[in-house]
Amino acid sequence: MNLYEHFEAVFRAAGPVPALMSVSEGEADVRYADLLVAVDKAAGALAVAGVAAGDRVLVQVDKMPAAVVLYLACLKTGAIYTPINTAYTAPEVAYFLDDAEPGLFVAGSIDRVPADRAVRVETLTPSGGGSWPRRVADAQPLAETAARADDDIAALVYTSGTTGRSKGAMLTHANLRTNAETLCAYWGWRDDDVLLHALPIFHVHGLFVALHCAFLKGTPVLFLPTFDVDTIIRELGRCTVLMGVPTFYTRLLARADFDAEACRNMRLFISGSAPLNEQTFGTFETRTGMRILERYGMSETLMNTSNPLDGERVAGTVGFSLPGIETRIADDAGMPVPTGKVGGIEVRGPNVFKGYWRMPDKTAEEFRDDGYFITGDLGTMDDAGRVAIVGRSKDLVISGGYNVYPKEVEALLDDIPGVVESAVIGVPHPDFGEGVVAVLVSAEAVTLAQVDRHLAGRLARYKQPKQVVCVDELPRNAMGKVQKATLRETYRALLSDSG
Numbered sequence: 001m002n003l004y005e006h007f008e009a010v011f012r013a014a015g016p017v018p019a020l021m022s023v024s025e026g027e028a029d030v031r032y033a034d035l036l037v038a039v040d041k042a043a044g045a046l047a048v049a050g051v052a053a054g055d056r057v058l059v060q061v062d063k064m065p066a067a068v069v070l071y072l073a074c075l076k077t078g079a080i081y082t083p084i085n086t087a088y089t090a091p092e093v094a095y096f097l098d099d100a101e102p103g104l105f106v107a108g109s110i111d112r113v114p115a116d117r118a119v120r121v122e123t124l125t126p127s128g129g130g131s132w133p134r135r136v137a138d139a140q141p142l143a144e145t146a147a148r149a150d151d152d153i154a155a156l157v158y159t160s161g162t163t164g165r166s167k168g169a170m171l172t173h174a175n176l177r178t179n180a181e182t183l184c185a186y187w188g189w190r191d192d193d194v195l196l197h198a199l200p201i202f203h204v205h206g207l208f209v210a211l212h213c214a215f216l217k218g219t220p221v222l223f224l225p226t227f228d229v230d231t232i233i234r235e236l237g238r239c240t241v242l243m244g245v246p247t248f249y250t251r252l253l254a255r256a257d258f259d260a261e262a263c264r265n266m267r268l269f270i271s272g273s274a275p276l277n278e279q280t281f282g283t284f285e286t287r288t289g290m291r292i293l294e295r296y297g298m299s300e301t302l303m304n305t306s307n308p309l310d311g312e313r314v315a316g317t318v319g320f321s322l323p324g325i326e327t328r329i330a331d332d333a334g335m336p337v338p339t340g341k342v343g344g345i346e347v348r349g350p351n352v353f354k355g356y357w358r359m360p361d362k363t364a365e366e367f368r369d370d371g372y373f374i375t376g377d378l379g380t381m382d383d384a385g386r387v388a389i390v391g392r393s394k395d396l397v398i399s400g401g402y403n404v405y406p407k408e409v410e411a412l413l414d415d416i417p418g419v420v421e422s423a424v425i426g427v428p429h430p431d432f433g434e435g436v437v438a439v440l441v442s443a444e445a446v447t448l449a450q451v452d453r454h455l456a457g458r459l460a461r462y463k464q465p466k467q468v469v470c471v472d473e474l475p476r477n478a479m480g481k482v483q484k485a486t487l488r489e490t491y492r493a494l495l496s497d498s499g
Protein backbone atom coordinates (compact mmCIF):
# COMPACT_ATOMS: atom_id res chain seq x y z
CA MET A 1 0.00 0.00 0.00
CA ASN A 2 1.17 3.54 -0.76
CA LEU A 3 2.41 5.15 2.46
CA TYR A 4 0.73 8.38 1.42
CA GLU A 5 -2.70 6.70 1.63
CA HIS A 6 -2.06 6.26 5.35
CA PHE A 7 -1.00 9.87 5.72
CA GLU A 8 -3.94 11.11 3.65
CA ALA A 9 -6.44 9.46 5.98
CA VAL A 10 -4.71 10.98 9.03
CA PHE A 11 -4.37 14.42 7.44
CA ARG A 12 -8.09 14.47 6.56
CA ALA A 13 -9.04 13.63 10.12
CA ALA A 14 -6.57 16.19 11.53
CA GLY A 15 -7.90 18.95 9.20
CA PRO A 16 -7.43 22.24 11.07
CA VAL A 17 -4.57 21.00 13.29
CA PRO A 18 -1.34 22.83 12.43
CA ALA A 19 1.00 20.43 10.64
CA LEU A 20 4.06 22.63 10.11
CA MET A 21 4.25 25.62 12.41
CA SER A 22 6.62 28.45 11.65
CA VAL A 23 8.54 30.74 14.00
CA SER A 24 9.22 33.31 11.27
CA GLU A 25 7.21 36.45 11.45
CA GLY A 26 4.56 36.72 8.75
CA GLU A 27 4.85 33.06 7.79
CA ALA A 28 1.56 31.24 8.27
CA ASP A 29 1.31 27.78 9.77
CA VAL A 30 0.47 24.97 7.36
CA ARG A 31 -2.52 23.01 8.64
CA TYR A 32 -3.04 19.35 7.78
CA ALA A 33 -5.94 20.36 5.53
CA ASP A 34 -3.61 22.78 3.70
CA LEU A 35 -1.00 20.07 3.35
CA LEU A 36 -3.50 17.83 1.52
CA VAL A 37 -4.31 20.59 -0.97
CA ALA A 38 -0.64 21.54 -1.46
CA VAL A 39 0.41 17.93 -2.03
CA ASP A 40 -2.30 17.42 -4.67
CA LYS A 41 -1.09 20.53 -6.52
CA ALA A 42 2.58 19.48 -6.32
CA ALA A 43 1.63 15.98 -7.48
CA GLY A 44 -0.12 17.60 -10.44
CA ALA A 45 3.06 19.55 -11.22
CA LEU A 46 5.12 16.35 -11.09
CA ALA A 47 2.74 14.77 -13.60
CA VAL A 48 3.07 17.79 -15.90
CA ALA A 49 6.87 17.48 -15.59
CA GLY A 50 6.52 13.94 -16.92
CA VAL A 51 7.47 12.25 -13.67
CA ALA A 52 5.94 8.77 -13.58
CA ALA A 53 5.73 6.18 -10.82
CA GLY A 54 9.17 4.67 -10.26
CA ASP A 55 11.03 7.74 -11.60
CA ARG A 56 13.57 9.29 -9.28
CA VAL A 57 13.15 12.91 -8.22
CA LEU A 58 16.48 14.26 -7.01
CA VAL A 59 16.00 17.03 -4.47
CA GLN A 60 18.61 19.42 -3.05
CA VAL A 61 16.66 22.21 -1.42
CA ASP A 62 16.66 24.10 1.86
CA LYS A 63 14.38 23.04 4.67
CA MET A 64 10.95 24.62 4.18
CA PRO A 65 7.33 23.45 4.01
CA ALA A 66 7.48 23.29 0.18
CA ALA A 67 10.21 20.65 0.50
CA VAL A 68 8.00 18.51 2.72
CA VAL A 69 5.14 18.96 0.25
CA LEU A 70 7.44 17.82 -2.57
CA TYR A 71 8.38 14.71 -0.61
CA LEU A 72 4.74 13.83 0.03
CA ALA A 73 3.84 14.55 -3.60
CA CYS A 74 6.51 12.08 -4.72
CA LEU A 75 4.98 9.46 -2.44
CA LYS A 76 1.55 10.24 -3.80
CA THR A 77 2.58 9.86 -7.45
CA GLY A 78 4.73 6.79 -6.75
CA ALA A 79 7.92 8.63 -7.70
CA ILE A 80 11.09 7.80 -5.77
CA TYR A 81 12.10 10.70 -3.55
CA THR A 82 15.88 11.14 -3.58
CA PRO A 83 17.03 13.87 -1.21
CA ILE A 84 20.66 15.02 -0.99
CA ASN A 85 22.57 17.26 1.40
CA THR A 86 22.35 20.95 0.58
CA ALA A 87 26.08 21.24 1.32
CA TYR A 88 27.06 19.14 -1.73
CA THR A 89 28.96 20.96 -4.46
CA ALA A 90 28.24 20.68 -8.20
CA PRO A 91 30.82 17.87 -8.78
CA GLU A 92 29.25 15.89 -5.93
CA VAL A 93 25.77 16.50 -7.36
CA ALA A 94 26.99 15.19 -10.74
CA TYR A 95 27.62 11.82 -9.12
CA PHE A 96 24.06 11.56 -7.83
CA LEU A 97 22.63 12.63 -11.19
CA ASP A 98 24.64 9.94 -12.96
CA ASP A 99 23.80 7.27 -10.42
CA ALA A 100 20.11 7.93 -9.76
CA GLU A 101 19.28 9.08 -13.32
CA PRO A 102 16.38 11.17 -12.09
CA GLY A 103 13.52 12.27 -14.30
CA LEU A 104 13.57 15.60 -12.46
CA PHE A 105 16.09 17.49 -10.35
CA VAL A 106 14.65 20.11 -7.99
CA ALA A 107 17.63 22.26 -7.03
CA GLY A 108 18.00 25.08 -4.52
CA SER A 109 20.18 26.97 -6.91
CA ILE A 110 21.09 26.65 -10.55
CA ASP A 111 24.78 26.90 -9.49
CA ARG A 112 24.59 23.38 -8.13
CA VAL A 113 23.50 21.94 -11.46
CA PRO A 114 26.48 20.58 -13.39
CA ALA A 115 26.47 22.28 -16.79
CA ASP A 116 27.15 19.13 -18.79
CA ARG A 117 24.35 16.96 -17.43
CA ALA A 118 21.12 16.58 -19.40
CA VAL A 119 18.36 16.50 -16.83
CA ARG A 120 15.10 18.34 -16.37
CA VAL A 121 15.72 20.95 -13.66
CA GLU A 122 13.36 23.06 -11.59
CA THR A 123 14.46 25.42 -8.83
CA LEU A 124 13.16 25.95 -5.32
CA THR A 125 15.33 28.65 -3.84
CA PRO A 126 16.08 29.22 -0.13
CA SER A 127 13.54 32.08 -0.09
CA GLY A 128 10.83 29.79 -1.49
CA GLY A 129 11.02 31.23 -5.02
CA GLY A 130 12.15 29.63 -8.28
CA SER A 131 10.51 27.81 -11.15
CA TRP A 132 9.07 24.93 -9.10
CA PRO A 133 6.60 27.02 -7.05
CA ARG A 134 5.35 28.53 -10.33
CA ARG A 135 4.82 25.07 -11.84
CA VAL A 136 2.92 24.04 -8.72
CA ALA A 137 0.76 27.17 -8.80
CA ASP A 138 -0.13 26.51 -12.47
CA ALA A 139 -0.83 22.79 -12.04
CA GLN A 140 -4.18 21.07 -11.79
CA PRO A 141 -4.42 19.14 -8.53
CA LEU A 142 -3.95 15.40 -8.84
CA ALA A 143 -6.57 13.73 -6.73
CA GLU A 144 -5.66 10.10 -7.14
CA THR A 145 -2.89 8.51 -5.13
CA ALA A 146 -0.86 6.02 -7.18
CA ALA A 147 -1.30 2.39 -6.24
CA ARG A 148 1.96 1.09 -4.79
CA ALA A 149 2.86 -2.30 -3.43
CA ASP A 150 4.51 -2.60 -0.01
CA ASP A 151 7.71 -3.61 -1.73
CA ASP A 152 7.85 -0.66 -4.15
CA ILE A 153 10.60 1.88 -3.56
CA ALA A 154 9.46 5.09 -1.89
CA ALA A 155 12.85 6.74 -1.40
CA LEU A 156 16.50 6.44 -2.32
CA VAL A 157 18.69 7.67 0.52
CA TYR A 158 22.34 8.00 -0.33
CA THR A 159 24.76 6.79 2.29
CA SER A 160 28.42 5.89 2.40
CA GLY A 161 27.50 2.43 3.68
CA THR A 162 30.38 0.22 4.76
CA THR A 163 32.65 0.71 1.75
CA GLY A 164 32.83 2.42 -1.62
CA ARG A 165 31.21 5.58 -2.89
CA SER A 166 27.80 6.79 -1.89
CA LYS A 167 25.15 4.19 -2.51
CA GLY A 168 21.41 4.69 -2.80
CA ALA A 169 19.59 2.72 -0.11
CA MET A 170 16.25 1.65 -1.59
CA LEU A 171 13.61 2.12 1.10
CA THR A 172 10.18 0.73 0.37
CA HIS A 173 6.75 2.00 1.32
CA ALA A 174 6.51 -0.85 3.84
CA ASN A 175 9.96 -0.10 5.34
CA LEU A 176 8.89 3.46 6.03
CA ARG A 177 5.39 2.64 7.25
CA THR A 178 6.26 -0.22 9.58
CA ASN A 179 9.16 1.62 11.17
CA ALA A 180 7.07 4.75 11.69
CA GLU A 181 4.26 2.73 13.29
CA THR A 182 6.74 0.94 15.53
CA LEU A 183 8.38 4.17 16.70
CA CYS A 184 5.04 5.90 17.26
CA ALA A 185 3.97 3.07 19.56
CA TYR A 186 7.35 2.51 21.25
CA TRP A 187 7.82 6.18 22.09
CA GLY A 188 4.18 6.51 23.14
CA TRP A 189 3.35 9.27 20.65
CA ARG A 190 0.46 11.24 22.11
CA ASP A 191 -2.36 13.20 20.56
CA ASP A 192 -1.13 16.30 22.36
CA ASP A 193 2.54 15.93 21.35
CA VAL A 194 4.24 18.86 19.66
CA LEU A 195 7.50 17.98 17.93
CA LEU A 196 10.32 20.52 17.89
CA HIS A 197 11.94 19.84 14.52
CA ALA A 198 15.42 21.28 13.97
CA LEU A 199 17.09 18.52 11.93
CA PRO A 200 17.78 18.68 8.21
CA ILE A 201 15.23 16.80 6.08
CA PHE A 202 17.58 15.16 3.59
CA HIS A 203 18.41 12.29 5.98
CA VAL A 204 16.45 9.49 7.58
CA HIS A 205 16.55 11.12 11.02
CA GLY A 206 14.84 14.41 10.19
CA LEU A 207 12.72 13.24 7.26
CA PHE A 208 11.39 9.87 8.33
CA VAL A 209 11.98 9.28 12.03
CA ALA A 210 10.88 12.72 13.14
CA LEU A 211 8.23 13.75 10.61
CA HIS A 212 6.56 10.36 10.24
CA CYS A 213 5.80 10.07 13.95
CA ALA A 214 3.87 13.34 13.76
CA PHE A 215 2.30 12.53 10.39
CA LEU A 216 0.96 9.17 11.54
CA LYS A 217 -0.78 10.86 14.46
CA GLY A 218 -1.70 14.18 12.87
CA THR A 219 0.10 16.17 15.56
CA PRO A 220 1.81 19.56 15.18
CA VAL A 221 5.45 20.04 14.22
CA LEU A 222 7.28 23.24 15.08
CA PHE A 223 9.33 23.34 11.91
CA LEU A 224 12.61 25.24 12.31
CA PRO A 225 14.72 25.95 9.22
CA THR A 226 17.98 25.20 11.07
CA PHE A 227 19.24 24.29 14.51
CA ASP A 228 19.60 27.51 16.47
CA VAL A 229 20.10 27.26 20.24
CA ASP A 230 18.32 30.53 21.08
CA THR A 231 15.23 29.49 19.15
CA ILE A 232 15.22 26.03 20.68
CA ILE A 233 15.41 27.34 24.24
CA ARG A 234 12.70 29.89 23.52
CA GLU A 235 10.33 27.39 21.90
CA LEU A 236 10.81 24.37 24.19
CA GLY A 237 8.04 25.68 26.42
CA ARG A 238 5.35 24.91 23.84
CA CYS A 239 6.80 21.59 22.63
CA THR A 240 6.89 18.09 24.08
CA VAL A 241 9.42 16.12 21.99
CA LEU A 242 12.82 16.98 20.49
CA MET A 243 14.85 14.67 18.27
CA GLY A 244 18.46 15.54 17.69
CA VAL A 245 22.04 14.49 17.11
CA PRO A 246 24.38 14.63 20.14
CA THR A 247 25.73 18.04 19.02
CA PHE A 248 22.25 19.48 19.72
CA TYR A 249 22.54 18.38 23.34
CA THR A 250 26.14 19.54 23.92
CA ARG A 251 25.22 22.93 22.47
CA LEU A 252 22.11 23.20 24.65
CA LEU A 253 24.09 22.25 27.76
CA ALA A 254 26.64 24.97 27.00
CA ARG A 255 23.87 27.46 27.80
CA ALA A 256 23.17 28.40 31.40
CA ASP A 257 19.51 29.13 30.59
CA PHE A 258 18.94 25.56 29.46
CA ASP A 259 17.54 24.02 32.63
CA ALA A 260 14.58 22.17 34.14
CA GLU A 261 12.43 25.28 33.84
CA ALA A 262 13.13 25.58 30.09
CA CYS A 263 12.13 21.90 29.72
CA ARG A 264 8.99 22.07 31.87
CA ASN A 265 6.66 21.12 29.03
CA MET A 266 8.93 18.50 27.44
CA ARG A 267 8.33 14.79 27.88
CA LEU A 268 10.98 13.31 25.58
CA PHE A 269 14.45 14.15 24.28
CA ILE A 270 15.69 11.62 21.73
CA SER A 271 19.26 11.30 20.45
CA GLY A 272 20.72 9.36 17.56
CA SER A 273 22.87 9.33 14.39
CA ALA A 274 26.11 9.35 16.42
CA PRO A 275 27.25 8.14 19.85
CA LEU A 276 25.87 10.15 22.75
CA ASN A 277 28.69 10.60 25.18
CA GLU A 278 28.00 9.38 28.72
CA GLN A 279 29.05 12.71 30.15
CA THR A 280 26.47 14.55 28.05
CA PHE A 281 23.81 12.06 29.18
CA GLY A 282 24.79 12.60 32.84
CA THR A 283 25.06 16.38 32.70
CA PHE A 284 21.72 16.52 30.92
CA GLU A 285 20.05 14.53 33.68
CA THR A 286 21.62 16.63 36.42
CA ARG A 287 20.58 19.85 34.73
CA THR A 288 17.05 18.98 33.61
CA GLY A 289 16.04 15.95 35.66
CA MET A 290 15.37 14.10 32.39
CA ARG A 291 17.21 11.25 30.70
CA ILE A 292 17.87 11.49 26.99
CA LEU A 293 16.48 8.48 25.14
CA GLU A 294 19.16 7.15 22.79
CA ARG A 295 18.26 5.01 19.79
CA TYR A 296 20.24 3.47 16.93
CA GLY A 297 19.57 3.34 13.23
CA MET A 298 20.96 3.57 9.72
CA SER A 299 19.82 4.81 6.35
CA GLU A 300 19.62 1.18 5.21
CA THR A 301 17.56 -0.03 8.15
CA LEU A 302 15.76 3.00 9.58
CA MET A 303 15.58 2.52 13.36
CA ASN A 304 16.81 -0.77 14.87
CA THR A 305 17.04 -0.38 18.62
CA SER A 306 15.91 2.08 21.23
CA ASN A 307 16.16 2.72 24.92
CA PRO A 308 12.73 2.28 26.49
CA LEU A 309 10.16 4.98 27.11
CA ASP A 310 9.23 3.68 30.55
CA GLY A 311 12.07 1.35 31.54
CA GLU A 312 15.61 2.37 32.39
CA ARG A 313 17.54 4.43 29.86
CA VAL A 314 21.21 3.54 30.24
CA ALA A 315 24.02 5.87 29.17
CA GLY A 316 26.32 4.43 26.53
CA THR A 317 23.71 1.98 25.27
CA VAL A 318 21.20 2.13 22.44
CA GLY A 319 18.62 -0.05 24.14
CA PHE A 320 16.70 -3.04 22.85
CA SER A 321 15.64 -4.31 19.42
CA LEU A 322 12.45 -2.55 18.45
CA PRO A 323 9.38 -4.81 18.26
CA GLY A 324 9.46 -7.01 15.17
CA ILE A 325 13.17 -6.39 14.58
CA GLU A 326 15.92 -8.91 15.36
CA THR A 327 19.44 -7.84 16.28
CA ARG A 328 22.39 -10.15 16.79
CA ILE A 329 26.05 -9.69 17.58
CA ALA A 330 28.04 -11.92 15.29
CA ASP A 331 31.58 -12.86 14.29
CA ASP A 332 32.97 -12.40 10.78
CA ALA A 333 31.15 -15.52 9.61
CA GLY A 334 27.80 -14.38 10.97
CA MET A 335 27.84 -16.74 13.96
CA PRO A 336 26.46 -15.19 17.17
CA VAL A 337 29.19 -14.42 19.73
CA PRO A 338 28.70 -15.14 23.46
CA THR A 339 26.67 -12.62 25.47
CA GLY A 340 28.69 -9.56 26.40
CA LYS A 341 31.40 -10.16 23.76
CA VAL A 342 32.09 -7.63 21.02
CA GLY A 343 31.02 -8.51 17.49
CA GLY A 344 29.43 -7.08 14.38
CA ILE A 345 25.87 -5.82 14.76
CA GLU A 346 23.50 -7.54 12.33
CA VAL A 347 19.84 -6.73 11.85
CA ARG A 348 16.79 -8.42 10.31
CA GLY A 349 13.20 -7.25 10.02
CA PRO A 350 10.62 -5.31 8.03
CA ASN A 351 12.71 -2.16 8.53
CA VAL A 352 15.63 -3.46 6.45
CA PHE A 353 15.97 -1.90 3.00
CA LYS A 354 15.52 -3.63 -0.34
CA GLY A 355 19.14 -3.21 -1.39
CA TYR A 356 21.51 -0.68 -2.92
CA TRP A 357 20.30 1.01 -6.07
CA ARG A 358 21.68 -0.81 -9.12
CA MET A 359 24.30 -2.63 -7.03
CA PRO A 360 23.15 -6.22 -6.69
CA ASP A 361 26.64 -7.54 -5.90
CA LYS A 362 27.28 -4.98 -3.18
CA THR A 363 23.83 -5.69 -1.75
CA ALA A 364 24.51 -9.44 -1.68
CA GLU A 365 27.82 -8.87 0.14
CA GLU A 366 26.09 -7.01 2.96
CA PHE A 367 23.49 -9.68 3.70
CA ARG A 368 23.89 -13.09 5.34
CA ASP A 369 22.15 -16.09 3.81
CA ASP A 370 19.57 -16.01 6.60
CA GLY A 371 18.58 -12.45 5.77
CA TYR A 372 20.53 -10.50 8.38
CA PHE A 373 22.01 -7.19 7.22
CA ILE A 374 25.61 -6.50 8.26
CA THR A 375 25.63 -2.95 9.63
CA GLY A 376 29.39 -2.39 9.90
CA ASP A 377 28.89 -1.28 13.52
CA LEU A 378 30.52 -3.14 16.40
CA GLY A 379 28.68 -3.77 19.63
CA THR A 380 27.76 -5.94 22.55
CA MET A 381 24.47 -7.30 23.85
CA ASP A 382 23.75 -8.18 27.47
CA ASP A 383 21.55 -10.96 28.87
CA ALA A 384 18.48 -8.76 28.67
CA GLY A 385 19.11 -7.92 25.00
CA ARG A 386 20.40 -4.40 25.61
CA VAL A 387 22.80 -3.29 22.87
CA ALA A 388 25.82 -1.01 23.22
CA ILE A 389 27.77 0.27 20.23
CA VAL A 390 31.52 0.13 20.83
CA GLY A 391 32.93 1.08 17.44
CA ARG A 392 32.73 0.58 13.69
CA SER A 393 34.36 -1.93 11.39
CA LYS A 394 33.64 0.43 8.48
CA ASP A 395 36.05 3.27 7.81
CA LEU A 396 33.72 6.15 8.51
CA VAL A 397 33.82 9.43 10.40
CA ILE A 398 30.56 10.73 11.88
CA SER A 399 30.83 14.45 12.45
CA GLY A 400 27.88 16.26 14.00
CA GLY A 401 25.68 13.42 12.71
CA TYR A 402 26.96 13.71 9.12
CA ASN A 403 28.87 10.79 7.63
CA VAL A 404 32.23 11.48 6.06
CA TYR A 405 33.69 8.65 4.04
CA PRO A 406 37.52 8.96 4.35
CA LYS A 407 38.26 7.42 0.93
CA GLU A 408 36.33 10.16 -0.83
CA VAL A 409 38.38 12.87 0.90
CA GLU A 410 41.68 10.98 0.52
CA ALA A 411 41.17 10.64 -3.24
CA LEU A 412 41.00 14.44 -3.56
CA LEU A 413 43.87 15.09 -1.13
CA ASP A 414 46.12 12.77 -3.11
CA ASP A 415 45.76 15.15 -6.07
CA ILE A 416 47.40 18.03 -4.21
CA PRO A 417 50.81 18.60 -5.83
CA GLY A 418 53.54 17.06 -3.64
CA VAL A 419 51.18 14.83 -1.66
CA VAL A 420 52.33 11.22 -1.88
CA GLU A 421 49.51 9.70 0.14
CA SER A 422 46.94 10.62 2.73
CA ALA A 423 44.89 9.14 5.54
CA VAL A 424 41.70 10.78 6.77
CA ILE A 425 40.60 10.03 10.31
CA GLY A 426 38.05 11.20 12.85
CA VAL A 427 39.28 12.41 16.24
CA PRO A 428 37.30 13.68 19.25
CA HIS A 429 35.77 17.11 18.65
CA PRO A 430 34.02 18.94 21.49
CA ASP A 431 31.16 20.17 19.32
CA PHE A 432 30.80 17.61 16.51
CA GLY A 433 31.75 14.46 18.49
CA GLU A 434 34.27 13.58 15.81
CA GLY A 435 36.12 16.00 13.57
CA VAL A 436 37.91 15.25 10.31
CA VAL A 437 41.72 15.29 10.32
CA ALA A 438 43.98 14.71 7.30
CA VAL A 439 47.34 13.05 7.78
CA LEU A 440 49.52 13.69 4.73
CA VAL A 441 52.78 12.27 3.48
CA SER A 442 54.16 15.04 1.37
CA ALA A 443 57.44 16.20 -0.10
CA GLU A 444 56.78 19.70 1.29
CA ALA A 445 54.69 20.90 4.23
CA VAL A 446 51.03 21.37 3.26
CA THR A 447 48.94 23.84 5.24
CA LEU A 448 45.27 23.71 6.15
CA ALA A 449 44.73 26.81 4.01
CA GLN A 450 46.17 24.99 0.98
CA VAL A 451 43.92 22.01 1.63
CA ASP A 452 40.90 24.31 1.99
CA ARG A 453 41.68 25.95 -1.33
CA HIS A 454 42.12 22.61 -3.05
CA LEU A 455 38.85 21.20 -1.77
CA ALA A 456 36.72 24.34 -2.14
CA GLY A 457 33.96 23.76 -4.67
CA ARG A 458 34.82 20.07 -4.90
CA LEU A 459 33.71 18.72 -1.55
CA ALA A 460 30.99 19.72 0.91
CA ARG A 461 32.45 21.92 3.62
CA TYR A 462 31.57 19.58 6.51
CA LYS A 463 33.68 16.80 4.92
CA GLN A 464 36.77 19.01 4.75
CA PRO A 465 39.56 18.48 7.31
CA LYS A 466 39.46 20.70 10.36
CA GLN A 467 43.21 20.11 10.79
CA VAL A 468 46.12 18.83 8.69
CA VAL A 469 49.23 16.99 9.87
CA CYS A 470 52.25 16.20 7.70
CA VAL A 471 54.28 13.07 8.45
CA ASP A 472 57.17 11.16 6.84
CA GLU A 473 55.21 7.95 6.57
CA LEU A 474 51.92 6.40 7.57
CA PRO A 475 51.88 3.55 10.12
CA ARG A 476 51.11 0.24 8.41
CA ASN A 477 50.53 -3.29 9.59
CA ALA A 478 52.30 -6.38 8.24
CA MET A 479 49.81 -6.54 5.37
CA GLY A 480 50.68 -2.98 4.37
CA LYS A 481 47.30 -1.60 5.51
CA VAL A 482 47.33 1.90 7.02
CA GLN A 483 46.68 1.64 10.75
CA LYS A 484 44.04 4.26 11.29
CA ALA A 485 43.52 3.25 14.92
CA THR A 486 47.15 4.21 15.61
CA LEU A 487 46.68 7.55 13.88
CA ARG A 488 43.46 8.21 15.82
CA GLU A 489 45.32 7.52 19.06
CA THR A 490 48.34 9.68 18.11
CA TYR A 491 46.18 12.67 17.17
CA ARG A 492 43.31 12.21 19.61
CA ALA A 493 43.85 15.60 21.27
CA LEU A 494 44.36 17.55 18.06
CA LEU A 495 40.88 19.10 17.97
CA SER A 496 40.23 19.25 21.70
CA ASP A 497 40.31 23.06 21.67
CA SER A 498 37.92 23.39 18.71
CA GLY A 499 34.27 24.10 19.08
Ligand code: MCA
Nearest residue numbers: 203204205227247272273297298299399400401402461462
Ligand atom coordinates in the same frame (compact mmCIF):
# COMPACT_ATOMS: atom_id res chain seq x y z
C1 MCA B 1 28.35 22.18 10.00
N1 MCA B 1 29.70 22.17 9.91
C2 MCA B 1 30.15 20.97 10.20
C3 MCA B 1 29.01 20.21 10.48
N2 MCA B 1 27.92 20.98 10.34
N3 MCA B 1 31.39 20.46 10.26
C4 MCA B 1 31.50 19.19 10.60
N4 MCA B 1 30.46 18.39 10.88
C5 MCA B 1 29.19 18.88 10.83
N5 MCA B 1 28.15 18.11 11.09
C6 MCA B 1 30.59 23.29 9.60
C7 MCA B 1 30.19 24.08 8.39
O1 MCA B 1 30.76 23.54 7.25
C8 MCA B 1 30.76 25.44 8.72
O2 MCA B 1 32.14 25.44 8.52
C9 MCA B 1 30.50 25.55 10.19
O3 MCA B 1 30.48 24.19 10.67
C10 MCA B 1 29.20 26.22 10.54
O4 MCA B 1 28.17 25.75 9.68
P1 MCA B 1 26.64 25.83 10.05
O5 MCA B 1 25.83 25.44 8.88
O6 MCA B 1 26.35 27.14 10.73
O7 MCA B 1 26.56 24.69 11.10
P2 MCA B 1 25.44 24.40 12.08
O8 MCA B 1 24.13 24.93 11.60
O9 MCA B 1 25.88 24.81 13.42
O10 MCA B 1 25.34 22.80 11.94
C11 MCA B 1 25.71 21.92 12.90
C12 MCA B 1 24.60 20.89 13.06
C13 MCA B 1 24.40 20.21 11.69
C14 MCA B 1 23.30 21.55 13.50
C15 MCA B 1 25.04 19.89 14.11
O11 MCA B 1 25.62 19.60 11.28
C16 MCA B 1 23.29 19.20 11.71
O12 MCA B 1 22.13 19.55 11.57
N6 MCA B 1 23.61 17.93 11.87
C17 MCA B 1 22.59 16.86 11.90
C18 MCA B 1 22.88 15.87 10.83
C19 MCA B 1 21.80 14.81 10.73
O13 MCA B 1 20.60 15.06 10.66
N7 MCA B 1 22.23 13.56 10.68
C20 MCA B 1 21.36 12.43 10.54
C21 MCA B 1 21.98 11.50 9.51
P3 MCA B 1 32.99 26.76 8.24
O14 MCA B 1 32.52 27.81 9.19
O15 MCA B 1 34.41 26.34 8.46
O16 MCA B 1 32.69 27.08 6.83
S1 MCA B 1 22.22 9.89 10.12
C22 MCA B 1 20.72 9.18 10.02
O17 MCA B 1 19.75 9.73 9.54
C23 MCA B 1 20.66 7.82 10.70
C24 MCA B 1 19.64 6.96 10.09
C25 MCA B 1 20.33 7.99 12.18
O18 MCA B 1 20.62 7.07 12.96
O19 MCA B 1 19.73 9.01 12.51
Ligand code: AMP
Nearest residue numbers: 159272273274275295296297298299389
Ligand atom coordinates in the same frame (compact mmCIF):
# COMPACT_ATOMS: atom_id res chain seq x y z
P1 AMP C 1 23.89 6.72 8.04
O1 AMP C 1 24.65 5.83 7.14
O2 AMP C 1 24.09 8.15 7.75
O3 AMP C 1 22.49 6.35 8.08
O4 AMP C 1 24.50 6.52 9.48
C1 AMP C 1 24.27 5.35 10.20
C2 AMP C 1 25.35 5.13 11.20
O5 AMP C 1 25.25 6.10 12.24
C3 AMP C 1 25.23 3.82 11.92
O6 AMP C 1 25.72 2.73 11.15
C4 AMP C 1 26.04 4.09 13.16
O7 AMP C 1 27.43 3.95 12.90
C5 AMP C 1 25.73 5.54 13.44
N1 AMP C 1 24.73 5.70 14.51
C6 AMP C 1 23.41 5.92 14.42
N2 AMP C 1 22.85 6.03 15.64
C7 AMP C 1 23.85 5.85 16.54
C8 AMP C 1 23.94 5.84 17.96
N3 AMP C 1 22.88 6.07 18.73
N4 AMP C 1 25.15 5.61 18.52
C9 AMP C 1 26.24 5.40 17.76
N5 AMP C 1 26.23 5.41 16.42
C10 AMP C 1 25.05 5.64 15.81
